[in-house]
Amino acid sequence: MSDHKDKVVVDHMDLYYDDFHALKDINLKMPEKEITAFIGPSGCGKSTLLKSLNRMNDLVEGCKITGKITIDGKDIYDKKVDVNQLRKRVGMVFQQPNPFDMSIYDNVAYGPRIHGIKNRSQLDQIVEKSLRGAGLWDEVKDRLKRNAIGVSGGQQQRICIARALAVEPDILLMDEPTSALDPISTAAIEDLAMELKENYTIVIVTHNMQQAVRISDRTAFFYLGEMVEYASTDQLFSNPQNPKTEEYITGRFG
């Protein structure tokens, strides 16, 4: 289906929150250096699946997973996996921009410092590279020491993206990254995602079907914890195979 090899493979995966069966027998292969979108109505499990890819669900008490999720062929739930290293390779951007209450520089440098980089000039380089990668360098290069919370929502979200890029992940997970932002910031971040996919594998959860159409290469439609259909974006939206998919994308529910 695609020239790129599979980066992330989800194999017969089920997820339970205590007794609630949140994800049912999910099978999915996401190619590298492409944007895969998860769409579906509220509560369908798309964010839950996303959070399983970097094991953020480990933080939720009562969450149990069966099945396998592999990245580059290695099972990420294996006992020997260092979960902190995993989260370095698989970065995440959240729905609400959540920069730390520190300067912009300290926000972006946080990840590298945590992972052991202390050298000042090295950090300077990483901060600049990440802010450029997030398309924010020119706007903030004279204000790096200013507090990160004092800037606009769109800029805060791009600081969070720069922060995630600073630890040099392979994969970037984005959980409805523009739903709290205005249309202009949304457009800026969508353009950014299109640029980033040249170097990163991106998985994006979105409520906004037009966004999925605009930026993603492949789209998976989820409903009530099941993956109903998964195809290239063009195909899913122009010629959906499953009636539920068609109902959703034509707006009959959701």
Added chain:
Amino acid sequence: MNINRKGRVYMGEKNVHARSRVVDHFMTGVFYIVGGSAILLLLVLAGYIIVKGIKSYYPGVMGFTDSGIGNQLFNTIYLVVLSLIVSVPLGMAAGTYLSEYAKQGKLTEIITMSIEALSSLPSIVIGLFGYLVFILMTGAQSNLLAGAMVVTILSIPQITSTTRDALKALPDYYRTGSIGLGASTFQTIWHVLIPACIPRVVTGIILVAGRGFGEAAALLYTTGQSTIIDWSSWNLASSTCPLNPMRPGETLALHVWMMRTEGSMVQHSTEIANISSMILVIAVLIFNLAARLISARIVKKNRGA
């Protein structure tokens, strides 16, 4: 109730609105008065003590000698410092455990309740406990360290609760942002969560330091009722060295009590008590201001410009 022509039930809205406005104005006034009274009370109390103290001044009273109160002032500060050195790290660690590590459940609830109960125990009781453990059981003489440890026992529950509440009040996205970058739990706590709690924790520290400054009953049987310091002696083992915590170290608050009871036959006892009270009040105010200033500096440095 009137039913007007359109058939809508009219519940005398005009009266209800007017009444609620009157109540609102009245209660606003009440809150201003209560708040103002609190400030006024502080000013009157502190003011009276300070003025009385100034009026009682006589030459030599501030000296670091046997007849002055300088030694007691030093003992008070030394005791507060010693107790903070132990109670702040321990209290913050316990509070961090309760907020970030302990699983929700019966055991955690029991621990939390026990700590809150500890903080309400009467200080004289803790003082006698300290006498039993730190003096009788060790065979030691009255010493400053024993008193500092009693104040530590009194302080730890407060710092634990303050730290725990401050951490719990932080929104979850502080944690998810850090963990999502691959930081460990400890790194998240150390670099993100604790710095965000500093102002609240400092408030807790000011409160327990205030306790240390003001404790008399709890220190009666531990630090001793007298103090002999030789400022030229810097041999830590000597019982007259100022920095040796194993020597008796009567504090200012105790001195006030002594001067008004058993020591009231001492010359100038009234003046000494007045001045000691004034110095205590000023010391607490200075500590408060200094702690706040340092806290604001640290927060400003963390937050960037």
